[in-house]
Amino acid sequence: MEDCVFCKIIKGDIPSYKIYEDDFVYAFLDINPSSPGHTLVVPKKHSENIFDIEKDDLKQVIFASKEIAQKMRDLGCAVLIYIIIMEQYRDKLFFIFIFISFRVV
Numbered sequence: 731m732e733d734c735v736f737c738k739i740i741k742g743d744i745p746s747y748k749i750y751e752d753d754f755v756y757a758f759l760d761i762n763p764s765s766p767g768h769t770l771v772v773p774k775k776h777s778e779n780i781f782d783i784e785k786d787d788l789k790q791v792i793f794a795s796k797e798i799a800q801k802m803r804d805l806g807c808a809v810l811i812y813i814i815i816m817e818q819y820r821d822k823l824f825f826i827f828i829f830i831s832f833r834v835v
């Protein structure tokens with residue numbers, strides 16, 4: 731979707747600090763973090779809502795979130811995971827994402 735900020739981030743049109751990437755998922759630090767390590771994990775294929783996303787894309791977002799969280803935990807960080815499926819996020823655009831927060835303890 732051309733107007734989607736997340737799609738622009740995934741394509742590299744908007745710079746981001748990448749945490750993780752594979753064929754299905756892109757994870758990056760939020761530019762306005764609500765907590766330390768505020769990371770967004772999003773599917774590379776644009777989805778507008780829970781009814782729109784394909785099962786495999788949703789699975790991959792969950793699996794990647796677990797992998798990211800496990801790596802941070804192994805590094806000694808406290809990890810909080812919020813699974814958020816929003817149909818509206820900034821600029822009235824639609825996307826699905828998972829929010830992970832890391833904190834060094």
Ligand SMILES: [Zn+2]
Binds near residue numbers: 734735736737
């Ligand atoms: Zn998008």
